[in-house]
Amino acid sequence: xxxxxxxxxxxxxxxxxxxxxxxxxxxxxxxxxxxxxxxxxxxxxxxxxxxxxxxxxxxxxxxxxxxxxxxxxxxxxxxxxxxxxxxxxxxxxxxxxxxxxxxxxxxxxxxxxxxxxxxxxxxxxxxxxxxxxxxxxxxxxxxxxxxxxxxxxxxxxxxxxxxxxxxxxxxxxxxxxxxxxxxxxxxxxxxxxxxxxxxxxxxxxxxxxxxxxxxxxxxxxxxxxxxxxxxxxxxxxxxxxxxxxxxxxxx
Amino acid sequence: xxxxxxxxxxxxxxxxxxxxxxxxxxxxxxxxxxxxxxxxxxxxxxxxxxxxxxxxxxxxxxxxxxxxxxxxxxxxxxxxxxxxxxxxxxxxxxxxxxxxxxxxxxxxxxxxxxxxxxxxxxxxxxxxxxxxxxxxxxxxxxxxxxxxxxxxxxxxxxxxxxxxxxxxxxxxxxxxxxxxxxxxxxxxxxxxxxxxxxxxxxxxxxxxxxxxxxxxxxxxxxxxxxxxxxxxxxxxxxxxxxxxxxxxxxx
DNA sequence: CGGACATTTGACAAGCTTCAAGAGAAGTGG
DNA sequence: CCACTTCTCTTGAAGCTTGTCAAATGTCCG
Numbered sequence: 001x002x003x004x005x006x007x008x009x010x011x012x013x014x015x016x017x018x019x020x021x022x023x024x025x026x027x028x029x030x031x032x033x034x035x036x037x038x039x040x041x042x043x044x045x046x047x048x049x050x051x052x053x054x055x056x057x058x059x060x061x062x063x064x065x066x067x068x069x070x071x072x073x074x075x076x077x078x079x080x081x082x083x084x085x086x087x088x089x090x091x092x093x094x095x096x097x098x099x100x101x102x103x104x105x106x107x108x109x110x111x112x113x114x115x116x117x118x119x120x121x122x123x124x125x126x127x128x129x130x131x132x133x134x135x136x137x138x139x140x141x142x143x144x145x146x147x148x149x150x151x152x153x154x155x156x157x158x159x160x161x162x163x164x165x166x167x168x169x170x171x172x173x174x175x176x177x178x179x180x181x182x183x184x185x186x187x188x189x190x191x192x193x194x195x196x197x198x199x200x201x202x203x204x205x206x207x208x209x210x211x212x213x214x215x216x217x218x219x220x221x222x223x224x225x226x227x228x229x230x231x232x233x234x235x236x237x238x239x240x241x242x243x244x245x246x247x248x249x250x251x
Numbered sequence: 252x253x254x255x256x257x258x259x260x261x262x263x264x265x266x267x268x269x270x271x272x273x274x275x276x277x278x279x280x281x282x283x284x285x286x287x288x289x290x291x292x293x294x295x296x297x298x299x300x301x302x303x304x305x306x307x308x309x310x311x312x313x314x315x316x317x318x319x320x321x322x323x324x325x326x327x328x329x330x331x332x333x334x335x336x337x338x339x340x341x342x343x344x345x346x347x348x349x350x351x352x353x354x355x356x357x358x359x360x361x362x363x364x365x366x367x368x369x370x371x372x373x374x375x376x377x378x379x380x381x382x383x384x385x386x387x388x389x390x391x392x393x394x395x396x397x398x399x400x401x402x403x404x405x406x407x408x409x410x411x412x413x414x415x416x417x418x419x420x421x422x423x424x425x426x427x428x429x430x431x432x433x434x435x436x437x438x439x440x441x442x443x444x445x446x447x448x449x450x451x452x453x454x455x456x457x458x459x460x461x462x463x464x465x466x467x468x469x470x471x472x473x474x475x476x477x478x479x480x481x482x483x484x485x486x487x488x489x490x491x492x493x494x495x496x497x498x499x500x501x502x
Numbered sequence: 503c504g505g506a507c508a509t510t511t512g513a514c515a516a517g518c519t520t521c522a523a524g525a526g527a528a529g530t531g532g
Numbered sequence: 533c534c535a536c537t538t539c540t541c542t543t544g545a546a547g548c549t550t551g552t553c554a555a556a557t558g559t560c561c562g
Binding site: 124 | 388404
């Protein structure tokens with residue numbers, strides 16, 4: 001019995017990958033795409049809530065998220081959980097496993113997801129055969145770090161209201177970037193527990209803060225969609241300003 | 252008028268670099284070290300408190316920290332500061348500037364530091380000429396991200412006591428790793444403000460927590476040195492266990 | 503000796519967490 | 533098809549952790 005997932009599969013041919021058609025990604029040469037396609041060992045779909053990489057366990061695979069949302073997280077031994085960052089289409093998953101031993105974060109599918117799968121032990125060969133792709137991997141790693149940097153600033157130094165405002169803007173901008181926004185709104189599959197765990201807040205306080213924010217009229221959150229009424233207002237509250245988007249590599 | 256710094260310069264010849272003699276780093280081939288030395292454009296010393304890279308400003312250089320402590324940080328517009336991670340001998344500085352535009356973190360020398368300087372625009376050529384070094388750069392980037400991951404878990408989900416305990420263990424282990432520990436103690440140039448900014452706590456509460464912890468007899472902090480009396484006890488409090496050390500590349 | 507800065511402590515306020523409980527939505531099985 | 537369970541969202545109340553304000557002490561340095 002196969003799990004029923006409505007997530008679309010990646011196209012078999014990377015040259016026709018629909019992500020590459022968006023504004024978000026650097027144009028790649030045919031040859032580079034050929035290499036990536038040869039490197040790819042499979043595609044797979046996974047239901048929301050399933051682990052893409054289990055915490056503390058090393059995986060032999062790395063992934064590119066093709067469709068859906070996921071998140072990286074760490075937990076303390078008594079169960080307290082911190083979400084480190086959210087992952088959206090185009091994000092590379094599992095790179096750290098290659099370089100960091102021991103306590104690597106877990107990665108969980110938040111919605112149903114579609115993934116491209118690569119063998120982790122082919123990574124070094126990729127650097128050797130195609131340094132440009134190596135450079136791109138570093139680019140993605142560095143960019144992910146900057147997301148975590150921002151998250152740490154948020155958890156460490158922003159108030160609850162600022163945190164929530166910043167999360168809404170941030171998620172909206174990231175979704176918009178890869179073509180997931182329409183009419184100033186995005187599908188919003190995040191539970192308040194996800195938000196709480198990402199921001200370092202309790203569930204209850206997250207709820208109260210979210211309500212306080214929506215009473216200000218800057219956004220609405222209903223029927224699983226986030227509607228942005230005043231992104232600027234949210235940016236001002238959170239002191240968080242999303243940069244003009246720069247194209248990034250897609251592997 | 253030249254600033255008087257007691258920091259030792261890097262040796263002119265990378266082959267005799269004293270860091271490479273420690274246990275902490277992967278053995279490099281002569282040829283690889285040759286390449287690094289050719290890539291290095293200068294060495295420099297900087298007094299504690301000076302900016303290595305100013306926040307939001309892009310630098311044209313990347314650095315390897317040879318001696319001393321530094322830290323990466325971000326600030327909010329009203330001045331609230333979050334220290335993202337501390338940097339110690341062997342750490343690479345300024346890689347993000349190559350890949351992330353806009354709001355890049357600042358990097359400040361915490362003590363007097365000695366740095367090896369590399370031209371940032373030679374980075375891509377390094378990947379191309381010497382993929383193994385490219386791979387090493389990715390390694391270091393990924394490893395730094397895992398430090399920030401841990402910091403985010405701390406700021407988001409640990410209590411004040413747990414945070415402080417974890418910071419002490421963490422800094423001790425990192426110093427020990429590169430040969431800076433002796434008799435279970437290390438030089439400890441961090442002010443309580445640094446600790447507060449790294450942990451997302453206020454200065455006053457940091458002080459009270461630090462005192463509470465030292466009253467437990469697990470460590471002492473005096474005359475600028477941190478003496479660890481019971482590292483295990485601190486690890487238990489913080490639920491933070493430093494992994495057995497794995498050698499890392501040194502560029 | 504004076505000034506700048508880090509550390510320390512007490513008192514008080516506030517933000518956030520925990521506890522508790524109800525409402526609504528969604529899925530399950532008889 | 534409808535009770536039953538489960539999960540998420542919501543709200544109120546109480547308490548504790550942490551932040552803010554204020555001030556004293558100590559240290560380093562010119």
